[in-house]
Amino acid sequence: MRANTWAGRNKVEVRDVPDPRILNRRDAIVRITSTAICGSDLHLVDGYVPTMQDGDVMGHEFMGEVVEVGAGVAPERLRVGDRVVVPFPIACGACGACASELYSCCENTNPNAGIAEKMFGHPVAGIFGYSHLTGGFAGGQAQYARVPFADVGPLKIESDLADEQVLFLSDILPTGYMGAEMCDIQPSDVVAVWGAGPVGQFAMDSARVLGAAKVIAIDKEPYRLEMAERAGHTPVNFEEVDVRSQLLELTGGRGPDKCIDAVGLEATHGSAHIAAYDQVKQAVRLETDRPHVLRQAIMSCRSGGVVSVIGVYGGLVDKFPAGAWMNRSLTLRTGQCHVQRYMKPLLRRIESGELDPTRIITHTLPLEEAERGFEIFKNKQDNCEKVVLKP
Amino acid sequence: MELTATTTIRKPASEVYAFWRDLENLPTFMAHLEEVRTTGDRTSRWVADAPFGKDIAWDAEIVDDTPGEKIRWRSAGDADVPNAGTVRFTPAPDGVSTEVHIVLVYDIPGGTIGKAVAKYFGEEPHQQLDDDLRRLKQVLETGEVVRSDGAPWGKRARKEFPQRPAQPLSDAELAKGADR
Numbered sequence: 418m419r420a421n422t423w424a425g426r427n428k429v430e431v432r433d434v435p436d437p438r439i440l441n442r443r444d445a446i447v448r449i450t451s452t453a454i455c456g457s458d459l460h461l462v463d464g465y466v467p468t469m470q471d472g473d474v475m476g477h478e479f480m481g482e483v484v485e486v487g488a489g490v491a492p493e494r495l496r497v498g499d500r501v502v503v504p505f506p507i508a509c510g511a512c513g514a515c516a517s518e519l520y521s522c523c524e525n526t527n528p529n530a531g532i533a534e535k536m537f538g539h540p541v542a543g544i545f546g547y548s549h550l551t552g553g554f555a556g557g558q559a560q561y562a563r564v565p566f567a568d569v570g571p572l573k574i575e576s577d578l579a580d581e582q583v584l585f586l587s588d589i590l591p592t593g594y595m596g597a598e599m600c601d602i603q604p605s606d607v608v609a610v611w612g613a614g615p616v617g618q619f620a621m622d623s624a625r626v627l628g629a630a631k632v633i634a635i636d637k638e639p640y641r642l643e644m645a646e647r648a649g650h651t652p653v654n655f656e657e658v659d660v661r662s663q664l665l666e667l668t669g670g671r672g673p674d675k676c677i678d679a680v681g682l683e684a685t686h687g688s689a690h691i692a693a694y695d696q697v698k699q700a701v702r703l704e705t706d707r708p709h710v711l712r713q714a715i716m717s718c719r720s721g722g723v724v725s726v727i728g729v730y731g732g733l734v735d736k737f738p739a740g741a742w743m744n745r746s747l748t749l750r751t752g753q754c755h756v757q758r759y760m761k762p763l764l765r766r767i768e769s770g771e772l773d774p775t776r777i778i779t780h781t782l783p784l785e786e787a788e789r790g791f792e793i794f795k796n797k798q799d800n801c802e803k804v805v806l807k808p
Numbered sequence: 809m810e811l812t813a814t815t816t817i818r819k820p821a822s823e824v825y826a827f828w829r830d831l832e833n834l835p836t837f838m839a840h841l842e843e844v845r846t847t848g849d850r851t852s853r854w855v856a857d858a859p860f861g862k863d864i865a866w867d868a869e870i871v872d873d874t875p876g877e878k879i880r881w882r883s884a885g886d887a888d889v890p891n892a893g894t895v896r897f898t899p900a901p902d903g904v905s906t907e908v909h910i911v912l913v914y915d916i917p918g919g920t921i922g923k924a925v926a927k928y929f930g931e932e933p934h935q936q937l938d939d940d941l942r943r944l945k946q947v948l949e950t951g952e953v954v955r956s957d958g959a960p961w962g963k964r965a966r967k968e969f970p971q972r973p974a975q976p977l978s979d980a981e982l983a984k985g986a987d988r
């Protein structure tokens with residue numbers, strides 16, 4: 418089959434690879450009809466996530482049709498011919514973490530758990546197409562994928578919704594939603610979201626759905642800010658204004674009640690000298706992540722507020738404002754999304770028209786053009802917000 | 809050399825104990841074992857996996873057996889690598905899970921066998937046992953050892969770093985894998 422693969426730093430390549438087979442009894446093979454490129458994929462391509470290998474099949478946002486099921490999958494759960502959206506964390510459904518709905522921390526699905534434990538203190542779940550640290554599972558930017566624990570994760574789509582309406586249930590819609598849910602939003606809340614990428618956009622929409630009084634979008638790309646504005650959110654361009662002052666202005670000096678980091682470890686900074694400090698440290702690996710947004714969110718949030726982190730961090734950060742966090746009673750919440758927890762309720766919100774995930778799709782390309790897709794998404798060319806690939 | 813490891817499994821102690829008590833199950837999750845065959849009520853014959861030292865086999869006997877709580881065993885006769893083990897099963901505070909605590913003691917000899925065993929365990933010998941218990945947990949909670957494209961052969965995952973790429977296996981690899 419054809420698949421988009423990691424070919425070293427800053428390089429992806431669509432290649433011929435073998436077709437996937439059933440390896441475990443509870444596997445299914447899915448023929449992929451739609452897949453997407455994610456901001457998380459950029460961290461892999463930019464070389465910030467260790468244990469990627471030449472030839473790794475990329476992609477963790479995909480859906481399609483079940484073409485084969487293992488002997489351990491009960492037919493009432495999944496059958497050949499079912500149309501499914503596949504959540505990006507692989508979860509067993511039986512361990513302590515899964516019992517607590519902490520699916521992205523599943524204790525059983527990462528064959529390289531020992532390596533992950535070294536980096537993170539405790540291991541994390543397997544993830545499709547997301548380095549060997551999270552298991553070494555081939556991803557979904559391909560014609561077919563092997564889906565382990567197919568009787569646990571995949572969501573069956575039984576209505577006639579288009580792929581574009583449900584594809585993002587695999588990751589970014591639940592992720593944005595979880596970012597807002599962790600904020601414990603009250604009707605009077607002003608919620609500020611750093612990053613107007615796909616994840617940020619969905620965090621903003623979710624904050625609105627969960628009842629926030631006002632939602633602020635922070636980014637530097639005018640077209641992304643305009644997209645947020647069209648959806649009813651208030652834009653702040655961090656290259657044009659001082660973010661903290663602007664947030665105080667927009668909240669009568671209180672600061673946002675809730676702050677969501679939807680940027681993560683590759684944040685850039687409006688102030689050149691601060692940006693340079695972290696870029697140099699990151700380049701020489703004294704620091705693995707650039708925590709501009711995390712710092713700014715903590716400094717901006719009102720006392721007693723919540724800072725909710727869904728942007729990905731991989732390792733260590735420098736100059737974490739522990740004093741502000743501690744002395745002002747802030748709550749820090751975070752996680753790789755527990756996608757399985759949110760798929761069904763969010764499908765209902767899509768069906769009812771409360772959420773429209775299609776609003777962020779700017780490009781639909783054949784899988785063969787994955788390389789170009791990565792380029793325009795990464796470099797913010799051609800007003801690119803989200804790329805959907807068709808195998 | 810003494811190794812300890814522990815894990816928590818979301819199954820009752822009676823079930824975890826019963827799985828372990830059938831010593832023939834041990835090679836499904838313990839990387840250094842090729843085969844364990846029961847030879848009597850308390851006696852068994854153990855065969856090591858090749859990297860542990862080729863053609864090593866020994867007899868073992870269970871010296872303490874408390875159903876649902878504890879099993880102790882030790883190698884019998886003149887084993888090349890005399891060894892002993894204890895595994896205890898205790899209820900976890902959540903009321904549904906079982907904590908598994910294991911201690912293995914190896915009396916590592918000199919010579920080529922000693923070298924092979926030392927090499928097998930490497931610089932952080934307890935890691936092998938941690939991985940063994942992770943697989944025990946996988947088998948009991950999910951039914952099997954979990955395989956990925958990068959680590960398709962379960963028990964060998966850690967030894968294979970850097971791994972094969974995370975892309976599907978070819979027919980040749982699948983055929984070769986099957987008879988390892």
Ligand SMILES: NC(=O)c1ccc[n+]([C@@H]2O[C@H](COP(=O)([O-])OP(=O)(O)OC[C@H]3O[C@@H](n4cnc5c(N)ncnc54)[C@H](O)[C@@H]3O)[C@@H](O)[C@H]2O)c1
Nearest residue numbers: 456457612614615616636680681684685727728729753754
């Ligand atoms: N927690 C999860 O489960 C999960 C799931 C999916 C994605 N993610 C992560 O979410 C993050 C965003 O993903 P995406 O697909 O939207 O990526 P993206 O790269 O398209 O968007 C990131 C946006 O952040 C903006 N940005 C950079 N520096 C900023 C700053 N200092 N202040 C404000 N905005 C800034 C960029 O201009 C860009 O528009 C990534 O880190 C991704 O890995 C997490």
Ligand SMILES: [Zn+2]
Nearest residue numbers: 455457478588
């Ligand atoms: Zn993603």
Ligand SMILES: [Zn+2]
Nearest residue numbers: 509512515523
């Ligand atoms: Zn689990």
